[in-house]
Amino acid sequence: MAKTPRSQQIITGFLIISGLLAFLYVSVSITVALVITYRPPKPITRTPSSPGLVYRDVTFLSREDHLLLRGWLIPGILPNGHLTVERTVIQVHGENSNRAMVLNIDAALARQGIAVLAIDSRGNGESAPAPSGGGYFEQCDILGAVDFLRSGSLPYPELGRPKAIGGWGISVGGDALIYAAAQEPAIKAIVVDSPYATLGEYMEHAFGPYFIFIPGTRFTSMMLSGIDYGSVRPVDVIAKIAPRPVFLIQGAADTDVLPSNMVELATAAEAAPGAHVQTWLVPHAHHIQAFNLVRNTYVDRMVTFFKTELSTESSTAIAK
Amino acid sequence: MKRLKSEPENKQSNTTLPITGTKNEDRRSIWYILLLSLAPLYLLAMIGAIVLALVMLDRHFISLTNFLLQQKIFILIMILGVISAIIVYAISVRYALKKIEVLRQIGHTWQANVGLIVLAMVASILILPVILALFFH
Numbered sequence: 501m502a503k504t505p506r507s508q509q510i511i512t513g514f515l516i517i518s519g520l521l522a523f524l525y526v527s528v529s530i531t532v533a534l535v536i537t538y539r540p541p542k543p544i545t546r547t548p549s550s551p552g553l554v555y556r557d558v559t560f561l562s563r564e565d566h567l568l569l570r571g572w573l574i575p576g577i578l579p580n581g582h583l584t585v586e587r588t589v590i591q592v593h594g595e596n597s598n599r600a601m602v603l604n605i606d607a608a609l610a611r612q613g614i615a616v617l618a619i620d621s622r623g624n625g626e627s628a629p630a631p632s633g634g635g636y637f638e639q640c641d642i643l644g645a646v647d648f649l650r651s652g653s654l655p656y657p658e659l660g661r662p663k664a665i666g667g668w669g670i671s672v673g674g675d676a677l678i679y680a681a682a683q684e685p686a687i688k689a690i691v692v693d694s695p696y697a698t699l700g701e702y703m704e705h706a707f708g709p710y711f712i713f714i715p716g717t718r719f720t721s722m723m724l725s726g727i728d729y730g731s732v733r734p735v736d737v738i739a740k741i742a743p744r745p746v747f748l749i750q751g752a753a754d755t756d757v758l759p760s761n762m763v764e765l766a767t768a769a770e771a772a773p774g775a776h777v778q779t780w781l782v783p784h785a786h787h788i789q790a791f792n793l794v795r796n797t798y799v800d801r802m803v804t805f806f807k808t809e810l811s812t813e814s815s816t817a818i819a820k
Numbered sequence: 821m822k823r824l825k826s827e828p829e830n831k832q833s834n835t836t837l838p839i840t841g842t843k844n845e846d847r848r849s850i851w852y853i854l855l856l857s858l859a860p861l862y863l864l865a866m867i868g869a870i871v872l873a874l875v876m877l878d879r880h881f882i883s884l885t886n887f888l889l890q891q892k893i894f895i896l897i898m899i900l901g902v903i904s905a906i907i908v909y910a911i912s913v914r915y916a917l918k919k920i921e922v923l924r925q926i927g928h929t930w931q932a933n934v935g936l937i938v939l940a941m942v943a944s945i946l947i948l949p950v951i952l953a954l955f956f957h
Contacts, residue, residue, distance in 0.1 A: 504921065507933075511940045515860075515913050518947035523906055525950045530898050538891060565884055629887045704957065712950070714957040723875050724894055 529716025536717065537631045537724050539596050541624050546600045548574050548618075551607035554583065556655035560648035562622065562640040569641055570626040571599055571619035573655055574610045585654070587810040588615040588662035590645045590687075592673030594694075594788055595632065598625030602670065605791050608799040614806050615662065619645050621673065631725035634699045634732045635675030642667065642680035646687060664688050664810035668802065671695065671757065671788050675734045678765075682740040689809035690741065691802055693749040694788050696757045697764035699732035705758065735768045742772035745809045749798075751785030778805070849923075853931045856919055857938035860912040861945060864905055871901035913939070 548555035555574040562569055575583035589609060593601040599618035606616045621638045622630035630637065648654075649662050667690040669677030674695030681687040696702035707714055722728050738746065746769050750762035762779060769777045780801065782790040791798045874897045882890040916939060924932040 505924070508917070508920065508924075508936055511936050511943070512917060514943045515939060518943040519906075519909050519913070521950055522946045523902065523909075525953075526905075527902055530902070534891075534895065538887070567885065623887075628885060630884060631887065631891075711957050712953045715949075715953045720898075723872070724891070726879065 525713070525716055529713050530720050532713055532717045533720035533724060536729075537721055538623055538629065541620075541626075541629075542596065542598055544598050544600050544620075544625055546603055548572055548603060548606065548610075551603060553607055553610055558617070558648065558652075558655055560644050560652050563643035563647055564640050565637075567622050567628040567630055567641070567644075569619055569622065569628065569644060571617055571645070574606055574616045574618065575656055575659060576610050576613040576615040578613050583656065583659055584613060585615040585656060585659045585661070586663045587613070587666065587806060588617055588649055588664075589666040589668050589806060589810075590642055590649075590677075591616050591618040592621060592638070592642060592667065592669040592677055593618075593624065594671030594673050596624065597670075600625075602791060604795070605799060605802075608795075609803065609806070612799075612803045612807070614666075614803065614810075617645055617649065621676065631721075631727075632672075633725065633727050634729050635672045635679060635695070635734060636727055636732045637725075638673070638676035639679035639683075642669075642676055642687075643684055646680070646684055650686065666690065666806050666810045669693070669695065675699075675732070678734040678738050678741070678746075681744065681746075682737040685744070687744070689745045689747070689806065691747040691749065691805060692765075693790060694751060694754060694757050695734060695748075695761065695765065697733070697735040697761040697768075700730040702757065702761075703729060706756070735764055738765055738769045739772035739775070741769065743774035743776055745776040745778070745805070747778045747780070747802075747805050749780045749782065749790055751787060751790050751793075752781050752783050753785055754787045756787035849928065849931050850934065853920075853923070853935040854938060856916050857935045858942065859916060860909050860939075861942045863908045863912055864946075867901060867905045867908060871897055874901075 553574050555572045558571050558573050560569055560571070561567065573585070575585050576587065578584050591599070591602065591606060593599060599620045606618055609616055619641060620627040621641045622628060623632055627641075646665060649665055654661065665686055665688060667677040667681060667687050669675070669690065670693045672695070674692030677690050677692055678695060681690050703714055704711055718729050748762050748766055750757075750759050752759055759781060762781065766777055766779050769775055782794060785793045875894060878890055878893045878897065882893065884890070916935065920932045920935040920939075923935065
């Protein structure tokens with residue numbers, strides 16, 4: 501019997517190695533895509549009553565895809581002790597978090613007379629499970645919150661409806677807010693803390709040396725949730741917010757979302773005629789840590805921004 | 821034991837299959853060897869297409885409001901798809917290599933070589949997306 505030639509041995513080895521690598525690639529890509537797309541929600545362990553606030557639980561539907569979302573409506577407290585929702589800020593948390601993420605800041609805003617609608621975005625907290633869209637799908641949640649404030653059944657009917665709606669988004673919540681504000685003029689002003697400019701570049705940075713798995717992960721995520729993460733580019737839509745004001749906050753020591761993202765977003769936003777863009781690079785602050793590092797300044801700047809830009813005197817009543 | 825058993829079979833093959841066939845027989849054998857060597861590739865493509873179709877059906881028939889069920893079915897489809905792809909690939913490659921070995925033993929060396937070249941191409945195509953991912957990500 502003839503011995504198996506060397507060429508056949510080499511090709512057999514090649515077939516085994518390429519098969520193993522290909523299946524390993526596919527398996528890792530599927531696993532990463534599943535983790536990125538949906539993670540079990542973190543339970544809510546605190547409520548606004550912890551920092552001594554009055555609030556009501558609210559439920560509403562996301563715009564377009566009608567997912568059931570939950571949140572808290574925390575009325576602002578006026579100096580005379582009365583409650584108000586005239587200026588209401590929709591607060592959108594970051595990835596794999598929930599509406600209790602920045603309760604202390606919500607409390608500070610409420611005590612300055614600014615009402616907060618803190619929402620659990622889809623797939624998080626107590627809202628309906630749904631795939632993460634890196635901010636793209638989540639814009640429907642914010643738009644649903646706007647619809648709720650404008651025409652939903654509010655839990656404090658005696659306070660009327662908000663006269664000016666603002667938004668405060670953190671990390672991916674900031675990206676969702678950019679998308680939402682770009683198409684919804686009822687959102688009068690936004691503060692976004694540490695959003696990325698493009699999800700594609702963020703993924704490249706986040707994957708680091710494992711960048712080879714990005715195409716496989718993107719493809720699998722697209723199969724699962726119907727979105728190509730590479731096409732999520734808030735930088736392309738931020739200019740549409742003008743002339744409404746945008747306040748960009750970024751930690752200078754952020755290694756997750758690099759400070760260059762803020763520069764990119766600010767440059768794009770300022771390109772629009774009549775743009776009104778503020779930026780604040782917080783020294784030594786890591787990703788979404790600015791509000792912990794310089795809490796008082798953070799609150800002061802946000803309150804000043806919202807009180808100026810959500811002026812109820814200049815705003816026309818939006819409850820129609 | 822196996823080698824001893826396979827020897828008479830090979831001898832029998834030698835008697836029934838001419839070493840140098842006619843042009844028609846050569847043509848038939850080349851199609852046969854192409855079909856055989858490309859089997860790992862087109863079988864994987866078929867599994868991939870089935871997996872894609874099932875995922876599309878999953879997303880079409882189960883609404884987003886029932887995402888957890890949608891995701892569970894997706895995971896099941898993916899696991900079954902990967903496992904069946906591994907099994908099909910292993911079996912088809914092994915079968916093709918065996919047949920190539922037999923062809924070589926009965927003297928159809930050039931058909932065996934064509935089979936090997938095609939298998940090398942199959943391995944290259946399989947690894948190509950991984951290599952491309954290095955440059956386009």
